[in-house]
Amino acid sequence: MKKIEGGICAVEGVKAAGACEDNYGVAVIHYPDSSAAAVFTKNKVQAAPIIITRESVKDGKLSVIVANSGNANCFTGKEGIEHAKLMASQVAEGVDVPLDHVAVASTGIIGRQLPLPIISKLITDALRRLENSSGASRNAAEAIMTTDTYPKEFAVETTLKNGKTICIGGITKGSGMIAPNMGTMLSFITTDIEASPAELEEALKKSVEKTFNMVVVDGDESTNDIVILMSRPGKGNIDGNFQEALDYLCSQLARMMAHDGEGATKYMEVEVKGAQALDDARMAAKSIVKSPLVKTALFGADPNWGRIVAAVGYSGARMDENTISVRLEEGDRIVDIVDKGKIMGFEGTEELELAESIMEREEIKIIVDLALGNYEATAYGCDLSYDYVRINSEYST
Amino acid sequence: MKKIEGGICAVEGVKAAGACEDNYGVAVIHYPDSSAAAVFTKNKVQAAPIIITRESVKDGKLSVIVANSGNANCFTGKEGIEHAKLMASQVAEGVDVPLDHVAVASTGIIGRQLPLPIISKLITDALRRLENSSGASRNAAEAIMTTDTYPKEFAVETTLKNGKTICIGGITKGSGMIAPNMGTMLSFITTDIEASPAELEEALKKSVEKTFNMVVVDGDESTNDIVILMSRPGKGNIDGNFQEALDYLCSQLARMMAHDGEGATKYMEVEVKGAQALDDARMAAKSIVKSPLVKTALFGADPNWGRIVAAVGYSGARMDENTISVRLEEGDRIVDIVDKGKIMGFEGTEELELAESIMEREEIKIIVDLALGNYEATAYGCDLSYDYVRINSEYST
Numbered sequence: 001m002k003k004i005e006g007g008i009c010a011v012e013g014v015k016a017a018g019a020c021e022d023n024y025g026v027a028v029i030h031y032p033d034s035s036a037a038a039v040f041t042k043n044k045v046q047a048a049p050i051i052i053t054r055e056s057v058k059d060g061k062l063s064v065i066v067a068n069s070g071n072a073n074c075f076t077g078k079e080g081i082e083h084a085k086l087m088a089s090q091v092a093e094g095v096d097v098p099l100d101h102v103a104v105a106s107t108g109i110i111g112r113q114l115p116l117p118i119i120s121k122l123i124t125d126a127l128r129r130l131e132n133s134s135g136a137s138r139n140a141a142e143a144i145m146t147t148d149t150y151p152k153e154f155a156v157e158t159t160l161k162n163g164k165t166i167c168i169g170g171i172t173k174g175s176g177m178i179a180p181n182m183g184t185m186l187s188f189i190t191t192d193i194e195a196s197p198a199e200l201e202e203a204l205k206k207s208v209e210k211t212f213n214m215v216v217v218d219g220d221e222s223t224n225d226i227v228i229l230m231s232r233p234g235k236g237n238i239d240g241n242f243q244e245a246l247d248y249l250c251s252q253l254a255r256m257m258a259h260d261g262e263g264a265t266k267y268m269e270v271e272v273k274g275a276q277a278l279d280d281a282r283m284a285a286k287s288i289v290k291s292p293l294v295k296t297a298l299f300g301a302d303p304n305w306g307r308i309v310a311a312v313g314y315s316g317a318r319m320d321e322n323t324i325s326v327r328l329e330e331g332d333r334i335v336d337i338v339d340k341g342k343i344m345g346f347e348g349t350e351e352l353e354l355a356e357s358i359m360e361r362e363e364i365k366i367i368v369d370l371a372l373g374n375y376e377a378t379a380y381g382c383d384l385s386y387d388y389v390r391i392n393s394e395y396s397t
Numbered sequence: 398m399k400k401i402e403g404g405i406c407a408v409e410g411v412k413a414a415g416a417c418e419d420n421y422g423v424a425v426i427h428y429p430d431s432s433a434a435a436v437f438t439k440n441k442v443q444a445a446p447i448i449i450t451r452e453s454v455k456d457g458k459l460s461v462i463v464a465n466s467g468n469a470n471c472f473t474g475k476e477g478i479e480h481a482k483l484m485a486s487q488v489a490e491g492v493d494v495p496l497d498h499v500a501v502a503s504t505g506i507i508g509r510q511l512p513l514p515i516i517s518k519l520i521t522d523a524l525r526r527l528e529n530s531s532g533a534s535r536n537a538a539e540a541i542m543t544t545d546t547y548p549k550e551f552a553v554e555t556t557l558k559n560g561k562t563i564c565i566g567g568i569t570k571g572s573g574m575i576a577p578n579m580g581t582m583l584s585f586i587t588t589d590i591e592a593s594p595a596e597l598e599e600a601l602k603k604s605v606e607k608t609f610n611m612v613v614v615d616g617d618e619s620t621n622d623i624v625i626l627m628s629r630p631g632k633g634n635i636d637g638n639f640q641e642a643l644d645y646l647c648s649q650l651a652r653m654m655a656h657d658g659e660g661a662t663k664y665m666e667v668e669v670k671g672a673q674a675l676d677d678a679r680m681a682a683k684s685i686v687k688s689p690l691v692k693t694a695l696f697g698a699d700p701n702w703g704r705i706v707a708a709v710g711y712s713g714a715r716m717d718e719n720t721i722s723v724r725l726e727e728g729d730r731i732v733d734i735v736d737k738g739k740i741m742g743f744e745g746t747e748e749l750e751l752a753e754s755i756m757e758r759e760e761i762k763i764i765v766d767l768a769l770g771n772y773e774a775t776a777y778g779c780d781l782s783y784d785y786v787r788i789n790s791e792y793s794t
Contacts, residue, residue, distance in 0.1 A: 045710030045718050075706055075718060075740065110703030111740055223707050292689075293789055300790025306507030309472055310620050313442030321442050321472060343472065343508055386783050392690055393697025 001245050007137030007153030010169040011190040013232075016136040018143030019125035023108075024070035024115070025143035026122035027171075029188055030095050030130055034230040036062035037201035038103070039208050041225035047074035048084040049104040050224060056088070056100045060197020062230055063101035066091040066123060067186055069144050069173070073106040073114045074223045083114040090120060094127040105186050105226050107146055107173065141171040144186050147391055148173050152256040158245040160237060166193040168242075168249050174215075174257035185212060187227040187253060193242055194234020203238055203246055204229045211250035214282070214379040215257050216290045258289075258380035263387030266298050267363045272312075273376035274369040280317035281377035284368065287315030289381030298364065299383035303328060303355035305337045312368060319370050329365040330358040340371065398642050404534030404550030407566040408587040410629075413533040415540030416522035420505075421467035421512070422540035423519035424568075426585055427492050427527055431627040433459035434598035435500070436605050438622035444471035445481040446501040447621060453485070453497045457594020459627055460498035463488040463520060464583055466541050466570070470503040470511045471620045480511040487517060491524040502583050502623050504543055504570065538568035541583050544788055545570050549653040555642040557634060563590040565639075565646050571612075571654035582609060584624040584650060590639055591631020600635055600643055601626045608647035611679070611776040612654050613687045655686075655777035660784030663695050664760045669709075670773035671766045677714035678774035681765065684712030686778030695761065696780035700725060700752035702734045709765060716767050726762040727755040737768065 004010050008029060015030040038057045040050055056062070066087055073080045088102040106114070126143070129136070141151035155169035172187040195203075208227055229246075259267045270288045275281035288294055291311040297304040305326045312319050326338040335354040337344055344351040358364060401407050405426060412427040435454045437447055453459070463484055470477050485499040503511070523540070526533070538548035552566035569584040592600075605624055626643075656664045667685045672678035685691055688708040694701040702723045709716050723735040732751040734741050741748040755761060 043707060043710040044716055045706055072703075075703060077738070110701075110707060112743070223710060292785075296786055296789035299786065302790065304507075306469075306472055309442055310440060310507060313440040313620060319441055341474070346509070384786060386786050388689075389693055389696065389781060389783050389786060392693035393699065 001156055001158040001248060004155045004157045004167060006134045006155050006169060007141060008169040008171055008188060008190045009132050009134060009137040010155035010167050011192045014190045015130040015132050016140040017126040017129040017131065018139030019122040019129070020143055021118060021122060024118050024122060025068065025145065026119060026126050027067045027140035027143040028091060028123070028126040028130060029065040029140060029190070030063065031190055031230045032063045032097065033233065034062055035060055035195055035197050035200055035233045036228060036230045037197055037204050039204060039227045041223060043223045045075060045223045047072050047106055047224040048076055048080035049073055049106045050226060051081065052084045052088060053103040053105065053226065056103055059100070061101060062103055063097035064091055064095050065103045065105065065188055065228060067105040067144050068119050069107050069146050071106060071108040071112060071114045072110045072224045075111040076113055079113055083116055086116065087119065087123065090123050091127070103228055105224070107144065107186055107224050110223060137169065137171060144171070144173040146173065147262050148260055150260060152253060152260070154249055154252040156245050156249050158241050160241050161239045162237065164237065166191060166242065168245055170249050170253050172253040172257060174260050185225050185257060187212065189227070189229045189249065191229070191231045193231050193237050195231045195238050196235045199235065199238045200229050200231055203243055206243060207246045207250040210247060211254040214286065214377065215254045216286060216379065216381045254380050258382050261382035262391045263385040264382030265385050266383040268298055268366060268381050270366045270368070270379045270381065271376060272368045272370065274371040274373060275375040276318050276373035278375045278377065281375045283315045284312045284317035284319065284370070285377045285379035287311045288366065288368070289379040292384055295381070295384035298359070299385050301356065301359040303337060303352065303359045308366060308368065309338065318372060320372060323371040325369040325371065327367040328355050328358045329367060330361045330363065333358055398553055398555040398645060401552045401554045401564060403531045403552050403566060404538060405566040405568050405585060405587045406529050406531060406534040407552035407564050408589045410589070411587045412527040412529050413537040414523040414526040414528065415536030416519040416526070417540055418515060418519060421515050421519060422465065422542065423516060423523050424464045424537035424540040425488060425520070425523040425527060426462040426537060426587070427460065428587055428627045429460045429494065430630060431459055432457055432592055432594050432597055432630045433625060433627045434594055434601050436601060436624045438619055440620045442472060442620045444469050444503055444621040445473055445477035446470055446503045447623060448478065449481045449485060450500045450502065450623065453500055456497070458498060459500055460494035461488055461492050462500045462502065462585055462625060464502040464541050465516050466504050466543050468503060468505040468509060468511045469507045469621045472508040473510055476510055480513055483513065484516060484520065487520050488524070500625055502621070504541065504583055504621050507620060534566065534568060541568070541570040543570065544659050545657055547657060549650060549657070551646055551649040553642050553646050555638050557638050558636045559634065561634065563588060563639065565642055567646050567650050569650040569654060571657050582622050582654060584609065586624070586626045586646065588626070588628045590628050590634050592628045592635050593632045596632065596635045597626050597628055600640055603640060604643045604647040607644060608651040611683065611774065612651045613683060613776065613778045651777050655779050658779035659788045660782040661779030662782050663780040665695055665763060665778050667763045667765070667776045667778065668773060669765045669767065671768045671770060672772040673715050673770035675772045675774065678772045680712045681709045681714035681716065681767070682774045682776035684708045685763065685765070686776040689781055692778070692781035695756070696782050698753065698756040700734060700749065700756045705763060705765065706735065715769060717769060720768040722766040722768065724764040725752050725755045726764060727758045727760065730755055
């Protein structure tokens with residue numbers, strides 16, 4: 001498996017484009033007659049595009065995705081559904097595919113009607129520019145950004161056990177309202193493996209659980225989340241190597257989302273191991289990356305392992321304060337601040353000094369060993385900064 | 398039922414005192430041979446004083462409470478247990494009661510050993526000043542403050558159905574790490590009703606569920622939470638009037654905690670009605686007050702009902718976006734920004750203008766009607782401000 005360039009356009013036959021104006025953007029991804037699977041938000045309020053796309057992806061066939069930023073087309077009633085359908089039909093006509101081959105996605109402010117004239121104009125622009133190139137993938141990634149500060153894309157190549165070489169490319173956007181169960185994130189992944197919709201769905205669900213669902217920015221869950229995976233039609237090729245590559249691609253996109261969390265100045269990766277069950281590991285890891293007290297401690301470069309241990313304590317995970325260990329890592333520097341329930345990072349110790357200097361860095365890994373079993377999980381998060389507050393208190397004005 | 402003065406000392410026979418030095422404080426509450434019940438944190442990591450107090454309150458008898466601020470005596474191992482016991486024995490000797498009549502509580506930083514010389518000196522000071530007076534209750538409330546900006550106390554008087562007049566007084570401290578299931582809060586309540594420990598426990602649990610457990614500041618759950626209720630020994634007097642008065646007292650203390658949440662500039666009360674079950678109402682109300690996006694919108698005076706509806710959507714509560722209504726209230730000004738799924742607060746409308754002016758105020762009530770049933774619940778919260786981030790990124794330095 002190796003990293004390659006080109007994002008979604010690393011895959012032959014995929015054309016992409018992006019167009020932006022003011023606060024709005026439109027991305028189009030054209031991959032004719034592909035097999036497709038999607039994972040949707042679990043929020044009970046579902047945006048109009050989610051309702052439309054759930055229907056069109058049902059038969060596992062897609063040819064094109066249209067996604068807009070700037071307006072979520074959510075809580076917009078029948079008019080919103082109408083707007084999402086109009087987006088779909090404009091694109092279906094533009095690339096000459098059946099209407100039920102179109103997926104629609106939206107991100108942005110909730111509860112305002114979509115400004116159709118602008119979106120429609122941007123769709124026209126994007127359709128005109130569709131092409132298979134690195135630049136096109138980048139443009140599409142840029143077009144779906146909201147408060148993201150940089151476009152997010154990744155691509156990998158791997159060799160299947162049957163000897164075939166395949167590639168997978170993805171673009172994604174964060175960056176607020178990111179939570180377990182995917183707060184406002186759109187992610188579109190293409191691959192040239194030949195697979196059936198059912199095979200894709202199984203693989204995608206496995207990856208999403210381990211990656212996108214382990215990203216927490218603020219704990220809010222969006223109404224608009226969607227991850228779509230498109231491949232060539234076919235069957236019987238997905239194997240462990242493909243799954244590993246897809247996991248890796250999704251984890252890279254998830255990391256970028258956490259890195260670029262709203263207002264984030266620091267990135268944290270939390271690995272919980274030694275758990276009695278996978279659920280315990282996941283609950284504990286998510287609880288730490290979600291804790292406002294851990295997040296503000298990270299912002300303040302305070303190695304406050306007490307808040308880390310407390311977050312494990314209320315996570316619901318089985319834990320024992322006499323066996324828990326907490327390690328901080330940055331590059332090749334490592335410090336055990338809690339060792340089997342014993343605090344090592346007291347004032348005046350070398351451990352605390354090292355812990356403080358690690359916490360000053362921009363990328364920190366927190367490793368918690370519960371020492372109760374053999375399960376582990378990793379969660380991705382960021383600090384809680386003044387800028388998070390500024391961005392979100394000003395968002396809709 | 399009426400509000401009275403005096404806090405915990407409104408109750409005859411209760412003596413209180415508080416002593417402070419630097420970042421530390423000690424409160425002592427002396428109510429000899431009282432019936433007692435307590436509710437504790439659900440965090441799996443439990444502070445040393447919680448372990449001690451759980452044991453001493455088991456038989457339902459207490460005579461004195463000693464509580465310190467500045468250090469949580471949590472995650473402090475055997476030494477921590479020793480320290481909590483030393484606090485208890487100093488107080489037991491001081492007021493001449495059996496050791497198992499002493500409750501100990503602590504709040505402050507986690508994972509550092511208690512500075513026993515300072516705490517011991519403050520206990521001596523407090524014991525010397527014990528008295529039944531409004532000033533003494535106030536001093537005790539002050540001594541348990543951490544990042545609280547003002548002491549919190551309340552007292553009510555009510556007449557039981559048997560004609561007796563009783564009173565209830567309480568002090569409490571917030572103000573960070575406040576969450577469902579009581580993030581770092583200490584609350585001590587006294588009453589002159591004659592009751593058994595079992596009766597007190599039943600009444601206290603009912604009140605806590607409706608009040609303290611519905612306060613959210615940041616969603617973190619503390620390792621040190623405790624609520625203690627002490628009464629005269631006896632039996633058979635608790636009735637609906639007492640419960641109503643206790644509910645009211647606890648709701649007033651809960652309101653104060655939310656008002657004084659760390660860094661809070663605004664207070665919100667969220668009432669969810671029309672729910673299919675009590676749990677639905679509670680989940681929805683808590684989800685709204687906990688949402689970082691609702692909290693930052695409140696800080697920014699943005700009537701972002703979209704975030705409110707989204708928070709209900711992911712709360713787990715049963716809801717229907719076509720029946721939900723959202724109302725904002727401030728004093729006698731009311732605006733329905735969502736009416737049975739229809740958005741009223743669009744740009745340029747009177748509704749939005751009024752909603753914006755309501756959101757500018759310091760106390761806002763959000764009323765969500767799910768229109769699916771007859772259950773309701775209220776949650777108490779505050780905004781998420783720059784100061785929350787500042788306070789918590791600087792806390793342990």
